[in-house]
Amino acid sequence: ADTTSRPDKFIGIHFFNPPQLMKLVEVIPGEKTSQEVTELTKDFVKSVNKQAVLCRKDVPGFIINRLFIPMVHEACYVKDRTGATLEEIDSAVKFKLGFPMGIFELADFTDMDVIHKATVEMHLRDKKVINPHPLVEKMFDEKKLGQKSGEGYYK
Numbered sequence: 001a002d003t004t005s006r007p008d009k010f011i012g013i014h015f016f017n018p019p020q021l022m023k024l025v026e027v028i029p030g031e032k033t034s035q036e037v038t039e040l041t042k043d044f045v046k047s048v049n050k051q052a053v054l055c056r057k058d059v060p061g062f063i064i065n066r067l068f069i070p071m072v073h074e075a076c077y078v079k080d081r082t083g084a085t086l087e088e089i090d091s092a093v094k095f096k097l098g099f100p101m102g103i104f105e106l107a108d109f110t111d112m113d114v115i116h117k118a119t120v121e122m123h124l125r126d127k128k129v130i131n132p133h134p135l136v137e138k139m140f141d142e143k144k145l146g147q148k149s150g151e152g153y154y155k
Contacts, residue, residue: 007032014028017111060126090105112140
């Protein structure tokens with residue numbers, strides 16, 4: 001926003017993959033974004049049949065990725081520490097926590113290159129964000145990216 005001549009008109013919107021399935025869209029106003037632009041953006045999101053959530057502070061990863069990215073890495077650590085299988089962890093998340101899909105399933109939909117790059121960028125900007133788990137690094141390096149490559153955590 002600071003590089004434009006109209007920072008009051010600058011706003012971010014973050015759709016999630018796969019957008020045809022994911023209803024949520026994050027709306028991220030800048031420090032100088034006008035309330036009018038924020039409301040117009042929320043109205044736009046609603047007009048494309050999506051649900052807007054307002055990210056009141058522009059932080060690395062916004063809201064959802066600040067939650068989701070560490071969950072992917074922690075799910076890998078749970079697998080390492082407990083010996084639980086991918087299926088057991090995903091089942092626990094779906095059937096106990098009520099998530100629509102498991103952490104590893106969603107990671108495969110999101111794609112490992114996106115998760116890896118988001119983690120690295122978030123960590124560069126905020127050292128409180130976890131570094132990639134070695135399995136995430138390995139899958140990224142081996143191009144086992146998830147749905148786009150045909151193999152991720154699952155085939």
